Amino acid sequence: MNSDLIEVLVPIPLMEKFSYLPPKNSKVSLKQGARVLVPFGRRTLVGVIWSFSKKDSSDHRKYKHIKEVLDARPLLDSNSIDLAEWASRYYHYPLGEIISYFFPPSIRKGKEANFKESKYIELTSKGSFLKDEDLARTPGQKKLVSLLKEKREITIKSAKAFGISAAVINGLEQKGYISRFSRELSPYKKLENNKLLSSKKLNMEQAQAVEAIKESQGKNQTFLLDGITGSGKTEVYLQAIQEVVNKGKQALILIPEIGLAPQAEERFKEYFGDRVMSFHSAKNDREKVDAWLGASRGLVDIIIGTRSSVFLPMKNLGMIVVDEEHDLSFKQMDKFRYSARDMALYRAKIEKVPVVLASATPSLETLKNAQENKYKVLKLSKRATGANLPTFQAVDLRGKELNEGLTNELLEATQLELSQGNQVLIFLNRRGYAPSMICKVCGWISNCERCDALMTVHKNPLKLHCHHCEAQKAYPNLCPSCDSNDFLSYGFGTERIEEFLNNHFPKVTTLRIDSDSTRKKESLNEYFHEVRQGKPMILLGTQLLAKGHHFPDVTLVGIVDADSGLFSADFRGSERVAQLMTQVSGRAGRDKKPGRVILQSYCPDHPQIEEIITGSYDRFAKRLLEERKASKIPPFSFQAKIFAESPRSLISRDFILNLLNKTKIDEKIKANVRIVGPLPSIMEKKSGVYRWELSIFSKNRSNLHKFLDVMQSRLYDPKLSKQVRWSIDVDPLSSI
Ligand SMILES: [Zn+2]
Numbered sequence: 086m087n088s089d090l091i092e093v094l095v096p097i098p099l100m101e102k103f104s105y106l107p108p109k110n111s112k113v114s115l116k117q118g119a120r121v122l123v124p125f126g127r128r129t130l131v132g133v134i135w136s137f138s139k140k141d142s143s144d145h146r147k148y149k150h151i152k153e154v155l156d157a158r159p160l161l162d163s164n165s166i167d168l169a170e171w172a173s174r175y176y177h178y179p180l181g182e183i184i185s186y187f188f189p190p191s192i193r194k195g196k197e198a199n200f201k202e203s204k205y206i207e208l209t210s211k212g213s214f215l216k217d218e219d220l221a222r223t224p225g226q227k228k229l230v231s232l233l234k235e236k237r238e239i240t241i242k243s244a245k246a247f248g249i250s251a252a253v254i255n256g257l258e259q260k261g262y263i264s265r266f267s268r269e270l271s272p273y274k275k276l277e278n279n280k281l282l283s284s285k286k287l288n289m290e291q292a293q294a295v296e297a298i299k300e301s302q303g304k305n306q307t308f309l310l311d312g313i314t315g316s317g318k319t320e321v322y323l324q325a326i327q328e329v330v331n332k333g334k335q336a337l338i339l340i341p342e343i344g345l346a347p348q349a350e351e352r353f354k355e356y357f358g359d360r361v362m363s364f365h366s367a368k369n370d371r372e373k374v375d376a377w378l379g380a381s382r383g384l385v386d387i388i389i390g391t392r393s394s395v396f397l398p399m400k401n402l403g404m405i406v407v408d409e410e411h412d413l414s415f416k417q418m419d420k421f422r423y424s425a426r427d428m429a430l431y432r433a434k435i436e437k438v439p440v441v442l443a444s445a446t447p448s449l450e451t452l453k454n455a456q457e458n459k460y461k462v463l464k465l466s467k468r469a470t471g472a473n474l475p476t477f478q479a480v481d482l483r484g485k486e487l488n489e490g491l492t493n494e495l496l497e498a499t500q501l502e503l504s505q506g507n508q509v510l511i512f513l514n515r516r517g518y519a520p521s522m523i524c525k526v527c528g529w530i531s532n533c534e535r536c537d538a539l540m541t542v543h544k545n546p547l548k549l550h551c552h553h554c555e556a557q558k559a560y561p562n563l564c565p566s567c568d569s570n571d572f573l574s575y576g577f578g579t580e581r582i583e584e585f586l587n588n589h590f591p592k593v594t595t596l597r598i599d600s601d602s603t604r605k606k607e608s609l610n611e612y613f614h615e616v617r618q619g620k621p622m623i624l625l626g627t628q629l630l631a632k633g634h635h636f637p638d639v640t641l642v643g644i645v646d647a648d649s650g651l652f653s654a655d656f657r658g659s660e661r662v663a664q665l666m667t668q669v670s671g672r673a674g675r676d677k678k679p680g681r682v683i684l685q686s687y688c689p690d691h692p693q694i695e696e697i698i699t700g701s702y703d704r705f706a707k708r709l710l711e712e713r714k715a716s717k718i719p720p721f722s723f724q725a726k727i728f729a730e731s732p733r734s735l736i737s738r739d740f741i742l743n744l745l746n747k748t749k750i751d752e753k754i755k756a757n758v759r760i761v762g763p764l765p766s767i768m769e770k771k772s773g774v775y776r777w778e779l780s781i782f783s784k785n786r787s788n789l790h791k792f793l794d795v796m797q798s799r800l801y802d803p804k805l806s807k808q809v810r811w812s813i814d815v816d817p818l819s820s821i
């Protein structure tokens with residue numbers, strides 16, 4: 086009897102692993118990283134074998150047996166296991182739940198980790214001695230045997246195509262002449278031809294960047310590929326990846342938005358053909374499993390994916406690229422609040438591979454690391470096409486007559502560009518028709534009952550919609566408070582501007598691109614296809630338009646509301662605005678025609694607007710870094726937050742107060758952290774719960790983690806957290 090214990094990770098929100106005895110009557114070898122079925126309370130769960138230990142003679146607990154081993158070969162390698170353990174320690178999140186991020190849903194639920202299988206038949210050794218005359222009286226069986234003698238094996242499907250019935254197959258199988266087996270059909274073929282299908286000529290800076298990345302093969306080195314918009318960053322990492330693929334290794338490219346996936350996949354396929362695959366939430370389960378198997382068995386060379394792709398097991402990882410590294414989408418904002426960029430940096434370290442962080446507007450964290458020479462900076466200061474950066478013009482909104490939010494200056498400039506056959510991009514980061522609705526008689530306003538927020542008016546279809554909790558209501562015909570029907574839709578959203586532009590420029594197509602108009606699976610891609618046809622048109626949209634797209638015919642970018650976010654309560658607000666403005670402006674004049682940007686603002690002399698107008702994100706970021714340094718906030722200190730939410734405001738607050746007051750913390754740890762709060766979140770009430778938060782800052786990362794470790798052990802005390810949902814956010818990025 087084997088008394089060894091097996092530690093199994095089960096997907097439950099507790100920090101510990103659970104121990105089991107090996108399965109009864111099974112000789113399957115148990116390997117770290119393989120899935121097992123285990124009894125857990127009354128349920129049976131799919132777990133992952135994590136480690137092995139000896140049972141102590143003083144340990145008299147009754148352990149249960151593993152029910153079944155699902156994988157003969159492990160699904161996770163030691164690097165994945167290392168990554169998961171690091172993430173659990175770093176983000177203070179249960180390992181059992183983190184591990185589920187490493188599998189596509191069906192594998193997580195215990196289905197077989199195989200490609201689609203086909204069923205085959207072949208002759209048994211007994212069957213191979215059959216002579217023709219043995220089966221003279223059963224012509225069907227005779228036909229099948231001679232087919233199998235000729236072809237060795239055939240699929241049951243093709244046997245049927247040869248006119249062989251199921252009865253014939255069953256008959257021969259019962260006599261022991263043939264047997265059935267299954268085989269996986271991999272959708273990937275390993276290609277031998279490593280030649281690049283096409284490549285563009287590089288300028289000097291690009292060529293130097295490619296060389297630097299190529300030289301770092303097999304080493305862990307972080308690069309900041311810091312290139313202005315349109316400088317050809319993609320071309321640089323495409324050519325650097327060629328070297329990776331030539332060495333028989335794989336590259337992982339993380340992109341921020343699922344909407345960018347088709348464009349990126351297309352671009353990569355032009356270079357590498359079928360060695361490229363994408364992985365994101367719009368794939369169906371079969372596609373996800375295939376992609377996952379292709380990556381983990383080393384059958385695909387290049388994987389392009391969104392945030393969660395950072396967990397994909399890869400057999401021969403050679404390089405990671407994080408494109409638009411500053412983008413907020415890399416950070417998961419609930420449950421397991423990880424940053425895919427930071428996970429990629431750690432993964433590159435343990436796998437000893439280079440990682441390229443690419444951006445025209447790098448995050449302040451990354452810029453600081455670059456300044457301290459932790460990252461190697463590869464600067465691209467010219468546009469790849471030789472075009473200049475766009476010119477900027479601010480239009481002062483004070484005292485101006487507006488046409489549904491648009492100035493005459495912007496409309497005239499739009500008219501001029503359209504008449505010259507160009508395209509115009511109008512940017513407004515607010516979807517819907519109007520952000521609020523007001524009764525002109527009694528002042529009733531469209532509050533959301535579940536949030537500290539107003540419900541947005543949508544016209545198509547007509548409704549009120551809260552963008553924070555997704556609550557929807559019928560558009561009221563009469564005021565709920567005074568029964569009048571005299572309403573005002575207050576403010577502007579993309580639907581409203583679309584309506585105006587359609588009337589003002591009736592002969593020109595206005596494409597509205599926001600998350601409402603692109604709900605259907607392929608619609609975003611279809612819109613971009615239409616844009617790339619190059620006909621004069623207006624693209625109107627939200628930040629969906631700002632991210633990494635190449636629109637060669639856009640010559641004018643109009644920013645409807647440059648002030649939004651200028652006076653944010655979040656210290657990261659101005660960094661975000663500058664990134665977004667620079668990115669959206671960067672869509673103008675990327676190709677042969679020069680571009681310009683018009684910013685509408687009520688405070689054109691605000692220093693931030695002035696800096697954006699000079700077109701220098703670098704200078705802007707430098708000043709912000711100095712400010713942050715002076716006030717000792719991230720990236721010049723490390724931050725974590727503890728959130729509490731409950732149906733009552735005071736319960737959330739008291740939960741955090743209790744946690745602080747009743748937890749014993751070592752004085753040395755205490756002395757090295759700065760605690761701010763508890764404070765209500767910027768939007769305290771959201772989705773019907775009240776949210777409070779505690780911010781913890783420390784100059785020293787390990788000290789911050791020590792503090793969180795102590796808090797964490799208290800947080801899992803069920804008595805403390807009965808009515809409250811809590812979470813820990815390490816390196817928080819937003820306070821919304
Ligand atoms: Zn009213």
Ligand SMILES: [Zn+2]
Pocket residue numbers: 533534535536538551552553554555556772
């Ligand atoms: Zn709401």
